[in-house]
Amino acid sequence: MKLSDFFDDDIDRKALREEAIECYRKYINPTYVDMLSMASLDIVEWEREGAYIRDLSGEEFIDCVEGAGCFNIGRHNKEVAEVIKKAVDRFDMGGWIGMIPQRAALAEKLAKICPKGLQYSFFTSGGGEAIDTAIKFAKGAAGKQQIISTINGYHGHTGYALSATGRDIYKGPFLPLMPGFTHVPYNDLNALKAAINDETAGVIMETIQGEGGIIVPDDDYLPGVRKLCDKHNIIMILDEVQTGLGRTGRMFGCEHWNVTPDIMVLSKSFTAGYLPISVTVFNEKVAEFTNANPTIHGNSHGGTSITCLASLAGIEYIEKNDLCRNAETMGKNLMEGLNKLKEKYPGFVKDVRGKGLMIGIEFPNDDIGPLMSAEIRKNGVITIFTFMNPKVVRIMPTLVITEKEVAKILDAYDKSMEVISEQV
């Protein structure tokens, strides 16, 4: 394969597809290719637009996976693309030691849109790296070492993030991980209370558990966590990597419960769907530590001139197009339709839950999620089961989705449920 293949309108797409798969097998990971194929997710993306992706074979799908929420403003957003083109014409990434105005502008924007008090930003490149940053800052600010996180919580595969992740299967060959982590059941205030001790520096959790199966907490949970953290002088970290930037029908998931953490982490859609960037935002209490230790943590690529301008453009796109409201409205439409399917296929659909356009459908057992994902693909929609809870299939389409596209998704689910409910 060569660079010019990607800009050649007359390229033989089917041949390029075969070649790409072959290179994946040879140079990336053959077992991964087999796994994708078994899950009917062996798609080789080519064109991407709005809610849709098209495989190199020409097959077109509504993308309800979206990299688990990386494309809130739609696939290949043209407005952001124009900003990136202009930015690349003028700037390179910028130095990491000196100051760059684009980073300042994005930090200012974040302080304006984040829940009040989250004034400071530290930029990184991926979600895991930003979680690592959050945990380091919490330990530094508290002057203590113990972190409480949640069973089935997912925070990424880097050092502290993997230690916080509540699933042993990802950890086995790498033990021992970072010391000082305790995992408690999510949505259980008593368990959290019992785990707190004099050494507790912070608690970290997702605002809604994503990979754990789209678990929306009870209404008293996050406010209760906030109260416990205040009472025991503990840093509260919310991982909004999936729930942030409009996904749940609010700019940030925690707004549903009027809870402001001490530290909040954003990534995924913060990249505006193009370039890697993540951020750890935090309040004055945490800033006392970072202000006293301005070079204790750092990186080369966090918040470059280009990524910051792309992120600013992405946030402006969400605001200008009122995408939080669209996520709320389209999410309601989807939930209504899915609940009707729950009635139509009693016993087969156990639960439909979520907020905005972060929706999970729970089936009776772990085998059904993958079967449903495969069947839905035949009906022109890509969805995937949640990795830590395969009986739940997630629906996370772009926030620019229309009523017509929601109807197509529901139709694909109906047809697929008719087939799979007969087989199991």
Ligand SMILES: Cc1ncc(COP(=O)(O)O)c(C=O)c1O
């Ligand atoms: C809730 C949550 N936190 C953290 C991460 C890690 O982000 P990344 O894959 O960018 O390292 C993810 C990734 O899926 C996530 O869903």
